[in-house]
Amino acid sequence: MKVRFLGGAREVGRSAILVNDSLLLDFGMLTGNPPQFPVETPDPDAVVVSHGHLDHVGTIPTLLSGTSRPSIHWTPPTGQLALTLARDTLKLHGGTLQCPFTENDVQRVTEASTVHGYQESFAAAGHEVTFYNAGHIPGSAHVLVDDGDTRLLYTGDFHTDDQRLVAGTTARPDADVVICESTYSDVEHEDRSTLEERFARSVKTTLWEGGTVVVPAFAIGRTQELLLICEKYDIPCYVDGMGKQVTEMLRQYPEFVRDADALRRAKSHARFVTGRDGQRKRLTDQKAAIITTSGMLSGGPAMTYIPEIRSNPTNKITMTGYQVEGTPGRDLLETGSAEIDGRIMAISAQLEQYDFSAHADRTGIRELLEAYADAEILVNHGDRCDRFAAELRADGFEASAPSISEAIDR
Template sequence: MRYPSIIHHGAVTGVTGSCHQLQMDDEHALLIDCGLFQGAETSPEGRAGAAKLAIDFSLDGIKALVATHVHIDHVGRIPYLLAAGFKGPILCSEPSAKLLPIVLEDAFKLGFSRDQKQVERYLKLIEQRIVALPYKQWFTLIDTKQLSARIRLQRAGHILGSAYVEVDLQYPETGEKKRIVFSGDLGAPHAPILPAPKAPYKADVLVIESTYGDRLHEDRRSRRARLEKVLEHALSNQGTVLIPAFSIGRTQELLYELEDIIHRRALRASAKTQPSASMPKASKAPVLDWANLPIILDSPLASRFTSVYRELDQFWDAEARARLVKGRNPLAFRNLLTVDSHQAHLAMVNRLVQTTQPAIVIAGNGMCSSGRIVNYLKAMLGDERHDVLFVGYQAEGTPGRQIQRFGSRSGYVEFDGQRYDIRPHVHTIGGYSAHADQKGLVSFVTRMTHWPSEIRIVHGEPQAKALLAEFLCKCYQAQGRCVSVAVPELL
């Protein structure tokens, strides 16, 4: 076999279950991510509900795992990896090192045991395995006469701590050198809070995600204006806006944008002059009281992540840090209410169902397949006063995708075997995806000084992968460059 070679264990027939094995030589391999499959992707055949948790590939020679970021579809199978006998270190960025134990504690409780002693033993093991790497610094993995291997993490701009991975390989006996880059999940260039990703200097082989490889996001200003318009329309019905959101990344971006909308509304209100006494007073509809609008974060996990985001503000971008300097706190503002206990959660659901006080609820999980958002949906889908707002990708086979697809057609969704008619307005603002769009993905390649000669496209639906591949090939042709673009199948 010719080395290096890449074996894909996930995220090649869809957008979840990221797991890629870089075989560096006969004896040394590196694993990039080990994530859960979600929705209809819980099996390589696409059978919703099929078990896809146990590690079904050999761990021989795998010396380390690199976690590009802590989303569950990239790290959710780490407990199963350890159970299968993996003994190596878990390499990740410094922010991810703080977030990963929180994610894996939750995964362990859901998949293995809630016994506190077992949880504590497991977390101690995780913390012993984690090696936190600073961004931009090379870390030597292997240094022998046959192989020299080192890795470097660079900011990916997707969520706090996210990274793309550069792997430098040298084979002293042959003099061959290769640089392989794994994109992980790349962030949108103008996303809130985090700096935009910068393209690497070079890559010989690139493994790149393609979640939004077939579309473009709207720009941030129009996206925020549309968010404000959707909220204003929805809340004028004196109902609740339900936003299913992932606990890390999307939730913090939403809080950041909501704080800014409320801040701007307050400035606008204070700048208004009183109408002249000679001017007739026009009749107006009731004005939404933005200053006292409750923003309800109903997710203990999201609250924990938000606290870590606040602690690690040195990793924020310049705009976000400037707001802190001005005395604003985008992730802990006055309107924000957090709901922790299950009892308080149920009380909040009942309160919002029974009252006509406008409110915005952000609750997990992002694809409506479990979590507290399900109780809100069960209680509110039958009432047209309420609205459902999707701001992130909904995988095929998830309730979120069903609501998104059929909600505008008086459809229904099933939870726990029971049918719920969808009467609220259903909105989608795709620009709030934490993923780069087609332009961002292509720029990641074309802004390299030395373009890769081989590109493998993963982590996307078939159309997204096909269109991204087509567009990249056209870019290479326009520059008179050669490239091999592959869309791998699950191996």
């Protein structure tokens, strides 16, 4: 088996792995200004997608430009999420270098798409492929690829602990080679119930004091997780941005969430923002939590809310996810100011960060890898891949951290 890394090696973003020159695993983009795409656009016979986050699906429509028509395989939620993200990218950046595909390319994606459930093997580019629940977001999958000689497990992004939205992964299919994500390989997550209670207590305190809490959140997975937490702790909340559409869509796939009834209650508990007639500015005077995109303050309705609440120290901004270096969210946490709509804004509102990660931490990654002590481990999707691979080798694993463009034959 030949494996070549076109993105996502020793970095977080633009995941893209080509197997035997014919089967492509993921094809994402690295958000930024400008965004970064995989180092090569291959011409595979088939594409298999692990899950519906931008860094794994964001560049897929480019694969169907020109005369190329690879088949695309994913779970039902992942297919819907990929199309939602592609159309959002077109809406925001269509016709610019930040959007490398057209509306016609997106339409071709729908024509080439085939959906599969978990543990339903299928053929793709001459390989047998099977999805297993990865516990990251609804529809996320470990991808097992068998070419007849080698069994390759691509973990995609995964979590071993339960979240409110999805249950943690328990799948450990036999494999000879494992491509393992390592986003949080040097971090131990806080106990989730303790984290939730600390978040709820902080938000409620601000509301009691007459303030407003803006909660920047990723539209896919994180927004729904926070809605479930707000319903559980009876926190009044609004939801804005793409998270509204994603929440509605995920309710169509109850078998891919942990508790469909809880998600229904959470949606009913929240109030969806329409954005009409100055609603957003009026909401900044409400004693409520406003859950809104974007999670890294790089666009979306957050650009309206943050300037409105930033000067009042009673208000609060609670960041809820990983902040990529160079994003306004990262700048805000590190310096207390950020570039919002072209202006550097100092923030007097309180700033807090919570690790509601949907990725496994160090313990979770090691727990999964314990099942693969006899396999070769290829570490990717992290900013310390080489160091984590060295730690694994010191513990007896056969492990390495491939570089971008590197090809490995097994």
